[in-house]
Structure formats: structure tokens, C-alpha cells
Amino acid sequence: MTRPSCPSCNRVMKRNGTTSAGTTRWRCPSPECGVSRTVKHQRDGSSLIMFLDWLFSKHTQAETGADPRTFRRHTRWCWELWPPVPLVDEIHHVVHVDGIHLHRQAVVLIAIADAHVIGWYVARRETSAGWMNLMARIAPPDVVVCDGGGGLLKALKTVWPDTRVQRCLFHVCMKISELTGTRPRLDAGKQLRKLAIGLSRVTTRDDAAAWLVAYNQWEQDFHEFLDEHSQYADGSIEDTHQRLVKARRMIRKRIKENHLFTFLDHELTRDTPIPATNNLIESWNARLRDMMRHHRGLRLIRRIKAICWWCHQHSERPQPAAWLAVNSITDQHIEDLYRKAWQSSPQGAYENYGIPNRYGTGINWNEFHTTTRYPNQTN
Structure with a gap:
């Protein structure tokens, strides 16, 4: 590392410990x-390029050509950055x-069109609110292909009400096979299993x-x-063949719902065919899972950022x-944006009493400033 020069006398400076933040101090x-x-x-782009090349590869840090430390x-x-969503x-x-789940702790909702990622959104679960936030930044398309879960x-009816829906036939067939089993013993199950296989062959x-x-x-x-x-025995009456x-x-x-055979609509397929399955995005999700497997051991927030970086670099015009x-x-x-939003909210008023904002409304500050004794033994 090149040692800096003194701004007053222009002499080469020497190390003089570190600050409370860990930054080297020069004297x-x-x-x-x-x-x-x-x-x-x-900070320049060379370190970010090196970081992304490693993240999207199968190499370990020792195989990047530099010392791991x-x-x-x-x-x-680079782990502090969040790539911009177009x-x-x-x-x-x-x-x-579709959404890629991270061990039931988070899900990254992804939208793909014309072999490019056009949007992504990080949520706790696949809820209608999460899907609405993803769709709000994308112009309503003619057709959306999804698994419908x-x-x-609900989000499609709210944000993209005029968009036609094509349910992935592969997911429908797999759902039927999950209920019938791969080797059903009843005649009804055998016939329904054949219908599930026949659905995947509709063209x-x-x-x-x-x-x-x-x-x-x-x-x-x-x-x-x-x-x-x-x-x-308990007196309840249920369907004999529940599955x-x-x-x-x-x-x-x-x-x-009329979502099974949208891909056969002549008006929609006049110029461009519509796929009957969601195989395109499923194959991309497989590549994301490979990336997580090659760099296993990352904590949750870094796995989320890795997926976001992958989505950004595979968008149509990455920065x-x-x-x-x-x-x-x-x-x-x-963090600064959340702090400002919190301070401007009614719950943020508790900060005026010296309560850390992380507690929110879980504690009522007035209950801790009374002269009477409460039944819950709080003074």
C-alpha cells in the first residue's frame, strides 16, 4: 500500500493505529x-468485477488468482451494495x-421476458403484496406464464387485470400425479393418472x-x-377418497379459470407462440441454485444479494x-431510510422518551411511569 503524504509539509506519513471504525490512522x-x-x-469497478466474476463461477476464493484474505x-x-432494479x-x-425460496426464510420473486430478467423483488413469502410490488415496476404484458401459487x-387481478394467464401445464400434471401417486391402485386413480399424462401432450x-x-x-x-x-370413530364424516x-x-x-389452454388462443399466438410451461424460468432458477451450491455457507442476506446480483447482470441493460x-x-x-420512516411514524414518537426504536409498540412507555403496582408485577 502506498503511504500518503502530509498535506502540510508533504512528508511521507507513518501509521498511527486505527480509528474506532477500524480505519488506519496516519501521522x-x-x-x-x-x-x-x-x-x-x-472504490472503483475493478474490485466489483473481480467480485462478480467469482460469484458467478464455480471457483473458490483461493482459485481467483489472489490470496483469499x-x-x-x-x-x-461489495457485499454492502444492492443492485438497482430496472x-x-x-x-x-x-x-x-416464479419465486426461488431460501429455506423458508425468504423468497426472491423473479420476472423474465425475452431471455432477460426484467424484475425481481425480495419478500418473506409469496404473498399477493410481494407480487404486486414486483408487477408495479413492469408494464402489463399480454400473457403471463406462472404456476399460480x-x-x-390475486395480484394479477389487481395490477395486471387485462393480462391473460397461462398456467404451467407441467405443474398441473405434477400436482395431479402427487395426489394420485405414480402407481395408483384404484381404477379412478389410474384413469386420472392417464389424463394427467395426456394433458402434458396437448398441442x-x-x-x-x-x-x-x-x-x-x-x-x-x-x-x-x-x-x-x-x-x-369420533363421529366425523369425511370423503372416503379424499385425495x-x-x-x-x-x-x-x-x-x-380458463387458464389451461391460453397458449392455443389464435389471437395471442398470431405473431409469437406462447409456451405452455414455465420451463424457461425454472431452468434459470436451477442456475441460481447451482450458484448457491458452489458458494454454500453464505448467510441469508448474502444469498439474497447474490441472487439479486445475478438477476441484475442478466437483465437486458445491466449498468x-x-x-x-x-x-x-x-x-x-x-438503514437511514428506515430510520427516517420510523421517526416520522406514530410509533417513532417513543424515541422522544429514550426508548430504542427497535422495540416499536411492543412496550407502552406510559405503563412504566406509574405509582401503582400492576398485576403483572411491573413497577
Whole structure:
């Protein structure tokens, strides 16, 4: 490291310990001067490029060509950055949406169109509010391909009401097979299993009509069988064949929604075909899981940031590394925004009494300033 020069006498300065934040302190060796200062190094894009190259590769830190400690020291600040999410005002014909879960602790909702990531959003769960936040930054497309879970349909009706929906036929087939089993023993289960396999082979409008006729015939043939009930020892009455009844209810709902065969609509497929499955985004999610596996051991916040960086670098127009190093949102920026929002909220008024803001309204400060003794033994 090049030692800085004294701003007063221009002599080479010497190390003089560190500050409370851990930054190296420099002091002028001249007895007449004795100026002390710290040096703030300008962050450039070279370290960020090195960091992203390692993150998207299979290599360990020792295989990057630099000493692992040196690599971590040069790229530590990169973990503080959050890549910017694009604002998409272009209307795409087909958008694929799905979420990648991180051990039930968080989920990153991702939208893909034309082989590019067009948006992502970090949430605790796949709720309608999370999907709405993702869709709010994207112009409503003509068709959205999805698996339809976790509040997605509710968000579509609210944010993209005119967008047609294509349910992933692979997910529907797998759901039916999950309820029937891969080797069903009952005749009704065997026939429904065949219908599930036939659904994945529908490619024309005639195939779709034939499949609907076959399904209606299945319901007629096993109507009495599926309506059988059993009474248990506690007096409750339940469906005898609960899994098959659940499969019937699910298929009826899919047909009523009219989301199974949107990819066969001639008006929508006149210029560009519509996929019947969500395989595109599922393959991208597999690449993200590979990245997590190659760098296993990262804590949750770093896994979330790794996925966000991957999404940004696979967007249509990612920002250059030099721009990102200067203009990206940092953890400190987000913390400052949350603090300002908290202080302007009614709950933030408790700070005036000296209560740390992390407690929120879980403690009522007035209850701790009374002269009477409460039943809960609080003074």
C-alpha cells in the first residue's frame, strides 16, 4: 500500500493505529507538524468485477488468482451494495414469473421476458403484496406464464387485470400425479393418472377439446365412487377418497379459470407462440441454485444479494461496474431510510422518551411511569 503524504509539509506519513471504525490512522513524523489523518480510498469497478466474476463461477476464493484474505479485503465493500432494479415500460408479449425460496426464510420473486430478467423483488413469502410490488415496476404484458401459487392470481387481478394467464401445464400434471401417486391402485386413480399424462401432450385445440371430453367422461364414470363418505370413530364424516376428491376439485377450478389452454388462443399466438410451461424460468432458477451450491455457507442476506446480483447482470441493460460502485444503494442508505420512516411514524414518537426504536409498540412507555403496582408485577 502506498503511504500518503502530509498535506502540510508533504512528508511521507507513518501509521498511527486505527480509528474506532477500524480505519488506519496516519501521522506526520515531523515534530513541528504532527498532522494526523485518515485516507479514504475511492472504490472503483475493478474490485466489483473481480467480485462478480467469482460469484458467478464455480471457483473458490483461493482459485481467483489472489490470496483469499486479500480477495476478501478488496471485495468486502461489495457485499454492502444492492443492485438497482430496472423500471420496465416496454410491453412484452410473454412474461414468466416464479419465486426461488431460501429455506423458508425468504423468497426472491423473479420476472423474465425475452431471455432477460426484467424484475425481481425480495419478500418473506409469496404473498399477493410481494407480487404486486414486483408487477408495479413492469408494464402489463399480454400473457403471463406462472404456476399460480402464493397470492399470484390475486395480484394479477389487481395490477395486471387485462393480462391473460397461462398456467404451467407441467405443474398441473405434477400436482395431479402427487395426489394420485405414480402407481395408483384404484381404477379412478389410474384413469386420472392417464389424463394427467395426456394433458402434458396437448398441442392443438382439437387435443384440448378431446382432453376436456375425456375428463368429463372420467367424472361421470366415477361420480358415485368419488361421492362416497366414511364415518370415523369420533363421529366425523369425511370423503372416503379424499385425495381423488381434492384432485377433482383442483381440476374443476383450473378449467373454470380458463387458464389451461391460453397458449392455443389464435389471437395471442398470431405473431409469437406462447409456451405452455414455465420451463424457461425454472431452468434459470436451477442456475441460481447451482450458484448457491458452489458458494454454500453464505448467510441469508448474502444469498439474497447474490441472487439479486445475478438477476441484475442478466437483465437486458445491466449498468457498468464503475457506475454501480458509485451509485448503488448500500445497506447504510437503506438503514437511514428506515430510520427516517420510523421517526416520522406514530410509533417513532417513543424515541422522544429514550426508548430504542427497535422495540416499536411492543412496550407502552406510559405503563412504566406509574405509582401503582400492576398485576403483572411491573413497577
